[in-house]
Amino acid sequence: MFEKALQGNKSYWIWIFVLLAITGAGFLAYLRQFTYGLGITGMSRDVSWGFYIGQFTFLVGIAASGVMLVLPYYLHNYKKFGRLVILGEFLAISAVIMCILFIFVDLGQPRRVMNVMLYPTPNSVMFWDMVVLLGYLILNVIIGWTVLGAERKGTPPQGWVKPLIYLSIAWAPSIHTVTAFLYAGLPGRHFWLSAIMAARFLASAFASGPALLIILALIIRRVTRFDPGREAIQTLGKIVTYFMLTNVFFLGLEFFTAFYSGIPGHMHTFQYLYAGIDGHDKLVPLMRISSVLAVLAVALLIFPKIRANEKMLALASVAVFISLWIDKGFGLVVGGFIPNMFEKVVEYWPTGLEMLISLGVWAIGLLVLTALYKIAISVKEEVEL
Amino acid sequence: MSMDRRQFLKIAGLTTIAGVGGPAVVAGMKERLLEASELVDVPGRSGALTAQRWGMVVDMSRFRTEADRQKVIDACHHIHNVPDFGNPKDEIKWIWPETYEHAFPGREDEYMPHALKEMPFLVLCNHCANPPCVRVCPTKATFKRKDGIVMMDMHRCIGCRFCMAACPFGARSFNWRDPRGKDAQGRPFIRKDNPEYPTRTIGVVEKCTFCTERLAKGLQPACAEASNGGLVFGDLEDENSNIRNKLRNHFTIRRKTELGTSPSVYYVIGGTEHV
Numbered sequence: 001m002f003e004k005a006l007q008g009n010k011s012y013w014i015w016i017f018v019l020l021a022i023t024g025a026g027f028l029a030y031l032r033q034f035t036y037g038l039g040i041t042g043m044s045r046d047v048s049w050g051f052y053i054g055q056f057t058f059l060v061g062i063a064a065s066g067v068m069l070v071l072p073y074y075l076h077n078y079k080k081f082g083r084l085v086i087l088g089e090f091l092a093i094s095a096v097i098m099c100i101l102f103i104f105v106d107l108g109q110p111r112r113v114m115n116v117m118l119y120p121t122p123n124s125v126m127f128w129d130m131v132v133l134l135g136y137l138i139l140n141v142i143i144g145w146t147v148l149g150a151e152r153k154g155t156p157p158q159g160w161v162k163p164l165i166y167l168s169i170a171w172a173p174s175i176h177t178v179t180a181f182l183y184a185g186l187p188g189r190h191f192w193l194s195a196i197m198a199a200r201f202l203a204s205a206f207a208s209g210p211a212l213l214i215i216l217a218l219i220i221r222r223v224t225r226f227d228p229g230r231e232a233i234q235t236l237g238k239i240v241t242y243f244m245l246t247n248v249f250f251l252g253l254e255f256f257t258a259f260y261s262g263i264p265g266h267m268h269t270f271q272y273l274y275a276g277i278d279g280h281d282k283l284v285p286l287m288r289i290s291s292v293l294a295v296l297a298v299a300l301l302i303f304p305k306i307r308a309n310e311k312m313l314a315l316a317s318v319a320v321f322i323s324l325w326i327d328k329g330f331g332l333v334v335g336g337f338i339p340n341m342f343e344k345v346v347e348y349w350p351t352g353l354e355m356l357i358s359l360g361v362w363a364i365g366l367l368v369l370t371a372l373y374k375i376a377i378s379v380k381e382e383v384e385l
Numbered sequence: 386m387s388m389d390r391r392q393f394l395k396i397a398g399l400t401t402i403a404g405v406g407g408p409a410v411v412a413g414m415k416e417r418l419l420e421a422s423e424l425v426d427v428p429g430r431s432g433a434l435t436a437q438r439w440g441m442v443v444d445m446s447r448f449r450t451e452a453d454r455q456k457v458i459d460a461c462h463h464i465h466n467v468p469d470f471g472n473p474k475d476e477i478k479w480i481w482p483e484t485y486e487h488a489f490p491g492r493e494d495e496y497m498p499h500a501l502k503e504m505p506f507l508v509l510c511n512h513c514a515n516p517p518c519v520r521v522c523p524t525k526a527t528f529k530r531k532d533g534i535v536m537m538d539m540h541r542c543i544g545c546r547f548c549m550a551a552c553p554f555g556a557r558s559f560n561w562r563d564p565r566g567k568d569a570q571g572r573p574f575i576r577k578d579n580p581e582y583p584t585r586t587i588g589v590v591e592k593c594t595f596c597t598e599r600l601a602k603g604l605q606p607a608c609a610e611a612s613n614g615g616l617v618f619g620d621l622e623d624e625n626s627n628i629r630n631k632l633r634n635h636f637t638i639r640r641k642t643e644l645g646t647s648p649s650v651y652y653v654i655g656g657t658e659h660v
Contacts, residue, residue, distance in 0.1 A: 037587040038544075039561035044474040048549040048559060108544020108559065108588025115524040115543050126523035126547055187517055187644035188553025265491065341555035342487035346473075 001149060004378035005371040011223075015370065019363045026360010029353045030105060038108055041354040046346035047337040049106070051330070051354055055361070056102035058208070058329035059095045060179040061201060063136065065209020066092035067172035068239050074165050080232045083380070086151075087220075087228065088213060089144040090372035092172075096137040098365035105357055125181045132175045139168040144372075152379045176201045183336060191269035192336045194257075200250040201328075207243035208324040210236045211317040216373075218314055226377045226384075230310070237313045241301040244320055248294055251327075269335045272345065280345040283334065286326050293323035432603035436620035438514070438533035438649065439595055441606075442631045443507050446655030447615030454482050454507060460611035461593070466584045468564035468574035477558035479593040480509040480608055489640060501654065507616075509608075510535060510556040510593040511640065511648030518548035518557065527590070533621075533649060534595045544588040553644050556592050563587045621649060 008016075033040050043050045069088035072078035104110055121127050143164055150157040180198035187193070194200075214236050217228040258266040271277055273287045297319035306312045339345050350358075448454050461467070461480050468477055482505030486493040493502060512535045519529050526541035527548050549557045564585050567573050575584060582598065585591055595618075596606035604610070609618040619628030631637075637651040 037560065037562040039475055043561070045476050045549075045558055046555070048546045103545075106545070108546070108590075109542060109586075110588075112524075112541070112543045115526070115541055119524045119541065121523050121525050124521050124523040124547070126521065126545060130523070182547070183550075186521070186551045187646060188641060189550065336550070341553055342483055343490040344487060 022363035047348035052106040061205030063095035094369035203247040290326035437622035440621035440649035514647035
């Protein structure tokens with residue numbers, strides 16, 4: 001089936017070469033980081049994780065959200081998702097690949113990355129994160145490829161795939177739960193030390209992932225002859241609505257606990273992120289944009305009539321995606337380090353090279369996604385037309 | 386004479402023990418190919434200082450002036466080839482001063498003596514009994530020794546910095562750039578190289594090791610030696626030790642005990658006459 005990715009019209013190849021060019025630029029920036037060290041980033045002794053780990057965290061959510069299509073389709077026999085489900089699985093593959101790359105570019109000693117497997121350490125959450133992410137990647141590759149292959153031949157998928165699909169449904173929440181545990185079990189990081197962290201992660205994942213899928217489905221309908229189906233997109237809209245509301249609710253719970261208890265350590269990061277501390281307010285504009293977009297998205301999504309308008313749904317989806325990308329891909333990780341362990345405020349902002357490397361990783365993810373979607377859609381067009 | 390594989394291995398092993406293999410080890414040490422953790426912790430090595438749980442008391446009454454503190458910091462940083470990049474973003478430090486309110490956040494009182502509030506406490510790795518950094522490390526590059534010292538293997542560290550996120554004391558530093566390099570003026574970051582201790586490579590985490598390399602030679606940690614009695618180092622499990630004597634006779638505090646990590650570094654704030 002792979003040959004389908006190598007056949008395309010002019011605009012397909014322009015898109016591919018644009019992504020390759022960005023990847024190349026990101027790679028050159030990475031070579032600079034490789035020789036100089038992570039000092040080329042904005043990270044410091046005090047904010048020792050930054051944009052890379054933020055992107056990783058956000059993308060684990062995108063990967064996990066594939067289950068929002070797989071579960072209704074396979075467990076509830078929701079046929080409307082039949083045309084979309086492969087897009088969810090392939091999005092998961094691309095997202096996990098980006099996750100792994102973001103971890104890789106964040107390592108100080110990338111050549112030693114195999115040490116995680118050579119010296120397996122079950123008491124480290126990072127070890128388990130590697131296990132669940134690799135497992136999820138393998139599951140989705142096997143399932144996606146087999147099911148699509150069967151569809152192409154016009155036969156039902158092989159019987160042995162079914163148990164793997166059920167396993168992948170249980171597996172999806174695990175990847176984001178374990179990722180939340182990277183943060184939620186650290187003494188002294190009050191902002192992260194919250195029992196609701198994993199739940200919050202899942203809620204934001206199941207809002208941002210399907211929001212991205214809506215955007216992708218609308219793009220696909222425009223640039224190909226394949227239509228994922230209006231009703232399927234509307235159902236995704238409902239999923240985004242409920243989980244976005246849940247996510248906002250969970251964030252509200254965090255605010256309540258911090259500010260009603262009045263415990264300084266619990267309030268500090270929220271103050272820093274949303275108002276600034278002693279004039280240190282680099283992240284405040286971003287966090288305010290995130291909040292405004294969240295309110296806008298909820299206002300658009302909550303009324304079925306507005307949501308039914310696909311243009312409005314698209315706008316709301318973009319708002320959800322950007323809002324949660326800022327919240328989780330930036331504020332959550334960086335905020336955990338501010339104030340630092342000495343209750344001093346040391347700020348962080350990514351550098352140009354850091355952004356370029358990140359763009360490169362995103363470009364690789366989009367390349368993988370484009371190729372996989374091209375294959376999936378070509379097969380579907382071939383079968384249907 | 387025929388010799389099977391098993392016999393060969395036996396003989397090879399015996400000659401190594403007998404010291405025939407020794408020169409290679411010594412050569413390796415001279416070339417600093419060996420990591421600090423490999424040089425120490427040799428059980429039964431004669432003259433090595435041993436303990437069940439090493440700990441330290443920082444007696445603030447002995448650190449009245451900046452010179453008192455700087456002497457200790459310089460002793461540590463020189464002996465361990467700690468680089469000085471001249472900027473806070475890349476900073477690496479093993480022992481350094483923090484004022485009371487930053488060393489003990491949440492513990493400052495509204496009307497406490499100004500002198501105490503501004504007093505620079507020497508802070509370092511606490512060598513916690515229950516260290517979160519060890520718990521989170523995905524490669525066991527940071528580990529707790531039997532004598533309670535939380536140690537680093539700089540050759541195994543992948544530089545993921547999970548330990549830095551997990552340490553509640555900000556005790557860990559990362560090599561954001563090459564510590565063996567030079568600044569724009571051509572000045573090396575390690576001002577005066579100590580050939581007896583390994584330098585680090587780019588992209589690994591480092592911190593205080595309670596001078597395991599000196600303990601193995603029967604020496605006190607460099608900071609304690611330079612402190613003129615301000616830093617009391619000893620076995621917390623031995624009730625006849627100096628450190629236990631100090632703890633028996635003084636009111637001491639530790640940093641962030643509410644987190645349950647159980648730091649092994651104690652602070653004597655000093656009587657009122659010192660404040």
